[in-house]
Amino acid sequence: MDVFALFSARIANAMQVLFPEAGADLIARIVVEPPRDASHGDLSTNAAMIVAKPLGKNPREVAAALVEHFKHDADVISVEVAGPGFINFRIATPIWHQVLKSIAEQGADFGRSTLGGGEAVNIEYVSANPTGPMHVGHTRGAVFGDTLAALMAFSGYEVSREYYINDAGxxxxxxxxxxxxxxxxxxxxxxxxxxxxxxxxxxxxxxxxxxxxxxxxxxxxxxxxxxxxxxxxxxxxxxxxxxxxxxxLNIHHDVFFSERTLHGPGGDIELTLAWLREMGMIYEGRLEPPKGKAPEEWEDREQTLFRATDYGDDIDRPLIKSDGSYTYFAADIAYHRNKFLRGFKHMINVLGADHSGYVKRLQAATKAVSLNAADMDVRICQLVRLLKNGEPFKMSKRSGDLVTLADVVEEVGADATRFMLMYRRNDAAMDFDFALVKEQTKDNPVFYVQYAHARTHSIFKTAARDFPALDFSPAALAAADIERIATPAELDLVRVLAAWPRTVTAAAIAHEPHRVAFYVHELAAAFHAFWAKGKDDPSLRFVNSDDPKLTLARLALVDAVRQVIANALAILGVTAPEELS
RNA sequence: GCACCCGUAGCUCAGCUGGAUAGAGCGCUGCCCUCCGAAGGCAGAGGUCGGGGGUUCGAAUCUCUCCGGGUGCACCA
Structure with a gap:
């Protein structure tokens, strides 16, 4: 269950009934989200402010009508207008209990959505030249692509993970x-x-x-x-x-596509160029020399050019080299036509920072070969600077000056490598400090999150010790007296859990898997914080030796935390340990 | 010269695609272990969101421009 989606739908319906003159486009712009300041309530919507202006109404007037509509809703404790016209909802406790129940019911599927509607999406990542072992520069893109793929699959897309082998140059x-x-x-x-x-x-x-x-x-x-x-x-x-x-790093592609297979007589490049010619997308012409290059290197000649500028690129692009062979880009156009003909209308390419200049032409190619029927998102992963205690760091064993992927994984482990690389936006350069990543303290987010997961298990162990006779099976937890979860501290934790489905969906839409890493860190923090409250106030402990029913209900909450952490870590490809060594 | 990315606390970074008093970790100043794992938690100080214009009820977010940093720029892949 997604509380935000639930109320988003209800609010949209209410607005349609109250203000039928507001069109569907306007209604669609309404956002339901948690307010920045939790003291404002559980949910907040800008519905009144969105609709007021186009309808020539006062926002507070519109808000008042909506408030009236929800006033007697049993799932709502309070609705009020605030600030310039925000409407803040406080949600009734049974809704939060339902969230816990649906986590228990859905388990590993909690947060999974049908956003993608089963549509096929092709995610191409790594595609490192097959001339040697992978180095650390490839690693970020590899982890990013793999995590994005998992995220999209979890969000209802039919994902194909593809590796393009540059084996023809x-x-x-x-x-x-x-x-x-x-x-x-x-x-x-x-x-x-x-x-x-x-x-x-x-x-x-x-x-x-x-x-x-x-x-x-x-x-x-x-x-x-x-x-x-x-x-x-x-x-x-x-x-x-x-x-x-x-x-x-537990990364496995579905398809390894060889560039060589595109070449040769009757190959895809030949067919694609013929098709482009037929469509009038190719012409013979001259290019201006680029400004930054030394002029003497420039050979002015008539070239076979693709009309990339018609599809948003800066200049038209050469397809045939002076020696008569195809350019790399010609092969790439053919490759992306091949993807399109294989049925992909959604394509994502994950590239390194050194390919940023390639984005526009790749998008132009995709648009051209699909006649604007396919979309191409290019995610650029910026550079990773390796550090050890703040000092630039070089390791080399077998490949000159390069630090290999294997070196990094050997040094810090797959979990830490994956998590740390995702604990940053892809489009910002990052420092990767070996010393920090190996630390087992809260400074290290990987450890912090895994510790939270391990802690859920240790609580169950304690419970089993204190209540040898009590049944902690999933069935018993499902039957727990969940209404006992009622203190503000507990419900705060449930609120964080309730944000998971929304987080996944937003991350999938934006193609931003790092949000999953940040979310799970936040959840771990909320869990650690609640745990610590039990230190000051024994009544808030998960295990209460004088109250088995409350203990069971609290364990159901712990189990929900465990489940959501595990679900997030599964997308990140990081293991969820039951105990830390 | 052009294009793309970045600029948010002393440091490393989030900020849910335009919302309310801009958040977290580190570092700094304090506090909490006879008590479910302190491998943790709590509190405090710390900001002109690089500068300036524009769009509107409302901008860190969109737009223009300047400054600073990174990356790339025919016939390589």
Whole structure:
């Protein structure tokens, strides 16, 4: 049950009845939300202020009519007008009890919604070049994309998690050449790695594997024959490497889409360009040289251009390079047409900060190939600066100066990595301090939240000790005398629980999974605070040895907290431990 | 030169898409363990929301402009 959605609907209905002349568009702008200051009430709406002006009425007059309407509603304790025309509701306690009941009934599904209506959404994330292990720069996008995917799935979308393998460019030739060097090394040659080649140790096993498969037969083989063989082997190996890295963070994609499959005669790029030409979206023309570049690097020539400016981009974009091959963007247009033809009308791409200049053309491409039928949201993840005790930090084991994803996970663990990366908006640069993340104090939000979850379990343990005869099964909790939950402190906690469905929905609409992390931290804080109240006032303890019925009711509340924390952590991909080590 | 992102307490950051007296953690000053896990909690001090205009009942939020920081800018991927 979503209290806000419930009252939002009721208020909209009331407004329609009271002010039929207000159109549906106006009604739709009405917001029902918790007031910033809890002393104002449980719910607040701007309904009167939204409607008053267009109708030529006084906001307080409109508000008075609505107040009159809700005055005798049994679910409402009080309604009053405040400030410029806010209407504040105080909700009757039974509604809060219903929230607890629905948490118990829905369990892991509490907060799940039908917002997406089962529509397919394609979320592309990571898409790191398959030329080596993942480094820390990729990690933020990986966690963000994976969490967003979980959030959207929880909100009723049919989510497809996709990884685009850039396996067609010149960097793959370099990769193959680097592997060939390692192969020669494996055969006993002493090698030197020239600049421009990939120096990482991770190619050594590839060289070994090539030796095991081919013996020394590759040495005599013509390059044109040899390179494709090596490419296949090394790409497969790199992909396994990347999958293994992602698995460290429990990230798994549904689709790995190879760019190579778009190329070649009769391929998607060819078909897409033909289609674009047919639609008049391509022309031959010249571009202005970019202002920031040195003019001597600029070669003025006639190019095959995509009319990106027709779809909101800054300039038209080249599709064919001077050597006659396709540009990366040409492949990307074909790729996104492919996504659209696979049935995706909603697409989200998660990209690194260095791709911010790519956003407009990607959106232009999506609009063009779908004839404006598909939408594309690009989420940019800003840079992560690694710190240790406030000092910039470099770790390197196997890949030059880069800190790898594996290094980070090994250092701080998957839970902390995921939570900390989500405990920040994606579009702000962040510092990631290893020392802080490993700390087991309230300064560390991961720990703080997991501690709250563990604490719910420890309360049950205490209860079992004090009441050996009492039944704490889900069925017993469901049958608990929930009306005993009545003190202001308890109901405050329930209010936080009641905000969960609304938080999820808002986060899904905005594509902002970080809100889940902030919410669960807030819930943990509310829970810790209530727990501490029991220190000063024993009557507020969860376990009351002289009152088994109250204890059972309070345990139902604890169980609801446990459930909602678990649900939020599930979206974040962070484990919910029953005890801390 | 252009585009995108950021600028909120001493520090690190939220602020629910335009709402009421702008919030949290750290740090600082105090308080709370014979008591469900103190691995916690409570209270206090601390702000011109980068500056200035505009839109309206109402702006940290939208818009314009300037300042500061980051990222990117044909034929790479």
């Amino acid at each position: 010149s960097q793959i030739d370099t990769l193959a050449n680097s592997s060939f060097l390692r192969y020669r090394e494996a055969l006993g040659e002493s090698i030197e790695i020239p600049s421009g080649f990939y120096p990482g140790d991770y190619l050594i096993p590839v060289g070994e594997a090539l030796k095991a498969e081919f013996g020394d037969s590759l040495l005599a083989m013509p390059e044109a024959e040899r390179t494709p063989l090596i490419k296949d082997r090394v790409l497969a190996a790199m992909l396994e490497l990347i999958k293994a890295d992602l698995a460290r």
